[in-house]
Amino acid sequence: xGRILLIRRxxxxxxxxxxxxxxxxLLAITAATATLALGLAMNGATNNLYRQTRAATAGxxxxxxxxxSGQAALTTLxxxxxxxxxxxxxxxxxxxxxxxxxxxxxxxxxxxxxxTAPGPIDQPRVTTGSWVRLGGxxxxxxxxxxxxxxxxxxxxxxxxxxxxxxxAVTSATMVYPWAEMGGQGDGTDDYSxxxxxxxxxxxxxxxxxxxxxxxxxxxxxxxxxxxxxxDSYRTSTIPVNFFTWQFIAxxxxxxxxxxxxxxxxxxxxxxxxxxxxxxxxxxxxxxxQTHRVGLLKAVGATPGQIAAVLLTEYVxxxxxxxxxxxxxxxxxxxxxxxxxxxxxxxxxxLTRGTVISVTCLALAMAAFTTLGPAVRAxxxxxxxxxxxxxxxxxxxxxxTALSARLPTPLLLGLRLTxxxxxxxxxxxxxxxxxxxxxxxxxxxxxxxxxxxxxxxSTLSNLRADQGRHVLLAVTVALVALAAVNIIVIxxxxxxxxxxxxxxxxxxGATPGQxSAGLSLAQLLPALPGAITGVPVGIGLYWTFSVGTMAKPSxxxxxxxxxxxxxxxxxxxxxxxxxxxxxxxxxILSAETP
Amino acid sequence: xxxxxxxxxLRACGVSxxxxxxxxxxxxxxxxxxxxxxxxxxxxxxxxxxGKSTLLHLLGGLERPTGGEVWLAGQRIDTMSERxxxxxxxxxxxxxxxxxxxxxxxxxxxNVELPALLAxxxxxxxxxxxxxxxxxxxxxxxxxxxxxELSGGQRQRVAIARALVNEPLVILAxxxxxxxxxxxxxxxxxxxxxxxxxxxxxxxxxHDERVAATADRLISMRDGTFVDDTRLSDSATMRLxxxxxxxx
Numbered sequence: 098x099g100r101i102l103l104i105r106r107x108x109x110x111x112x113x114x115x116x117x118x119x120x121x122x123l124l125a126i127t128a129a130t131a132t133l134a135l136g137l138a139m140n141g142a143t144n145n146l147y148r149q150t151r152a153a154t155a156g157x158x159x160x161x162x163x164x165x166s167g168q169a170a171l172t173t174l175x176x177x178x179x180x181x182x183x184x185x186x187x188x189x190x191x192x193x194x195x196x197x198x199x200x201x202x203x204x205x206x207x208x209x210x211x212x213t214a215p216g217p218i219d220q221p222r223v224t225t226g227s228w229v230r231l232g233g234x235x236x237x238x239x240x241x242x243x244x245x246x247x248x249x250x251x252x253x254x255x256x257x258x259x260x261x262x263x264x265a266v267t268s269a270t271m272v273y274p275w276a277e278m279g280g281q282g283d284g285t286d287d288y289s290x291x292x293x294x295x296x297x298x299x300x301x302x303x304x305x306x307x308x309x310x311x312x313x314x315x316x317x318x319x320x321x322x323x324x325x326x327x328d329s330y331r332t333s334t335i336p337v338n339f340f341t342w343q344f345i346a347x348x349x350x351x352x353x354x355x356x357x358x359x360x361x362x363x364x365x366x367x368x369x370x371x372x373x374x375x376x377x378x379x380x381x382x383x384x385x386q387t388h389r390v391g392l393l394k395a396v397g398a399t400p401g402q403i404a405a406v407l408l409t410e411y412v413x414x415x416x417x418x419x420x421x422x423x424x425x426x427x428x429x430x431x432x433x434x435x436x437x438x439x440x441x442x443x444x445x446x447l448t449r450g451t452v453i454s455v456t457c458l459a460l461a462m463a464a465f466t467t468l469g470p471a472v473r474a475x476x477x478x479x480x481x482x483x484x485x486x487x488x489x490x491x492x493x494x495x496x497t498a499l500s501a502r503l504p505t506p507l508l509l510g511l512r513l514t515x516x517x518x519x520x521x522x523x524x525x526x527x528x529x530x531x532x533x534x535x536x537x538x539x540x541x542x543x544x545x546x547x548x549x550x551x552x553x554s555t556l557s558n559l560r561a562d563q564g565r566h567v568l569l570a571v572t573v574a575l576v577a578l579a580a581v582n583i584i585v586i587x588x589x590x591x592x593x594x595x596x597x598x599x600x601x602x603x604x605g606a607t608p609g610q611x612s613a614g615l616s617l618a619q620l621l622p623a624l625p626g627a628i629t630g631v632p633v634g635i636g637l638y639w640t641f642s643v644g645t646m647a648k649p650s651x652x653x654x655x656x657x658x659x660x661x662x663x664x665x666x667x668x669x670x671x672x673x674x675x676x677x678x679x680x681x682x683x684i685l686s687a688e689t690p
Numbered sequence: 691x692x693x694x695x696x697x698x699x700l701r702a703c704g705v706s707x708x709x710x711x712x713x714x715x716x717x718x719x720x721x722x723x724x725x726x727x728x729x730x731x732x733x734x735x736x737x738x739x740x741g742k743s744t745l746l747h748l749l750g751g752l753e754r755p756t757g758g759e760v761w762l763a764g765q766r767i768d769t770m771s772e773r774x775x776x777x778x779x780x781x782x783x784x785x786x787x788x789x790x791x792x793x794x795x796x797x798x799x800x801n802v803e804l805p806a807l808l809a810x811x812x813x814x815x816x817x818x819x820x821x822x823x824x825x826x827x828x829x830x831x832x833x834x835x836x837x838x839e840l841s842g843g844q845r846q847r848v849a850i851a852r853a854l855v856n857e858p859l860v861i862l863a864x865x866x867x868x869x870x871x872x873x874x875x876x877x878x879x880x881x882x883x884x885x886x887x888x889x890x891x892x893x894x895x896x897h898d899e900r901v902a903a904t905a906d907r908l909i910s911m912r913d914g915t916f917v918d919d920t921r922l923s924d925s926a927t928m929r930l931x932x933x934x935x936x937x938x
Binding site: 111114 | 747752753772773776777778779780781785787789791792793794795796800803804805806807808809810811812813815816852856
């Protein structure tokens, strides 16, 4: 118990002593885990919501829609009520394809005639207001959200005005904007929304210009065998289109096609940036940690106890970040998995696979950034550890000779970069990850923005809008994390090289030259990183884009690279300036060679 | 020598420590023999770089010798595994360093509790022992203070309390007064005097002749070897009262 108390005490006291570092570690890993959890939560999330909605609304197993209108349609659909495998039905319900005016928009709409007391199959769930009654209209929730229509508003359908008496959700139709369900396997280009009227009101709107079609809801003995049922009619010539509940579920998930890759790829980029930042933080603390290890060894801590002390803190923080990320994803997922608001999204459970994957990511990031320094510290001889023997920088004689011919700031910058080449590579990778996201975002904005054309009015494209919002959010998170990383890397570099830089100042380097050298040490790896990020960003966008892709202008890309480099220069300026202005005597007297 | 060797709690036989190779080979410690009997206070003096700190590290198992043997309480320690050495340090050796080497994030009491907790003591026992020791070194009222809030002398007294918490066989002190002013040095020497009276074995590496003068025995080192080994008579061993000159 005593040893556990000791480890707990050392971990907590260390966190309390370095709250900013602990907070950054936590924030960086939480951002990555939350994004990955959200990305993974998209897998099958819509399907789950559709299943929940289907259960809550007694959704049909198959919807049969007549391709003919009028009495012929009723005649065609009638035998299906008693077809083999069918155990229940509701309808046929009349369907009208017409225009709806609401709030200044004129859009295509599907008017469905409904019973005032819904039958046993397809019982739309009223989320606001009440169910359909004579003279009143109920608007499907996704459609109402897109139009900005609320209960009490008036809408005009086929030139007749109706008060909106309710907003409802159904699983018998695809979510907005695919209410038309023009045909199995296609028909999604005809965007429209769904409204319900009483059957008599619906019939009153029909006429030669607006023929009446019909939809029949079927319940099968085996809901899983819908495809076999549909296939049994595939060769027949009856003019009916069948929609299985599985097909509707798949179609509803199309809205997330842009969101999921952005989140999953974003999580890997955020994870990489988290690793860059945390690895730098940990390396910056290596000297102090090594001293701590020496102290613990001197008072009798075994290598195992030392490893436990060093790793527990980061593992605990990683697990905390994992938990926070999962909670954030659990809370945020419902808002993302149902962009149309056309499904009942009471909860979005994270699967065991998601939890395991996200936890593995968090632990891998902690291990990748801390295991090496921890093992190195644990292996350092006690006497050296007590003497604060920091890890020696790498010597590059060729580079040193080359840099001797350069102006002082460039000389210092090049030598500082060469001291920690692996960190320079990580830094370049971090910049590349950030520029990749910025480039993808710019490429997105370079594409022609196409809303949903619902006839006379065009409404916003839910799928593209959500994709853009998520891409923007991920890019902002990446830029923020990259900015913090740049400051941390500059400050850590300045701290590690303070003695060398102080000596350079005794030899005649000015604080300005030292400051510029520190900034250049960050700009040198940032340049190839930024240049690499541009084609990677375009390539990634191209990989996940559908159809032809418009290339962003060269000027935009140039501004992307130059803007990034300017931002790096600006972010490094302050820590570099502070570090360069510390009194030389103070640094040299505090350091033991 | 054999009698002493038999009763010695700490023994080194032909112990050497070399650094570097070929032309750059340095013998920090060169085939030294040493026996420290139980209850003895031994001072090792010599100029900087003569190898006295290295000798202390070898005797305490902080470094491994390149030749010879080191024995503590009848156990050969230079061949022990890292894990076994750690356990030995924890139970049988207390270190006092010039730079104190306290954990700055832990309070004085928590620093003292540290070796006890590592040794598997219960939290309650560790707390009790730390309290007793801090009282013994006159810092009971500073138990909750962090090291940066303490003076140099107070920090060194905390370090001594920490060294004593597991009742070690021997205390090894490396320049314990090196970072202290005269008054703080006196405080520390008062503690060593108490420990000596209580029969604690002490080996002190020091530059300070007045500190060395309080020992039972004084060894002088130069270039990795002993050049003098003097047993100080009672009259030659300065008592604390004689050290009042330190306050000048």
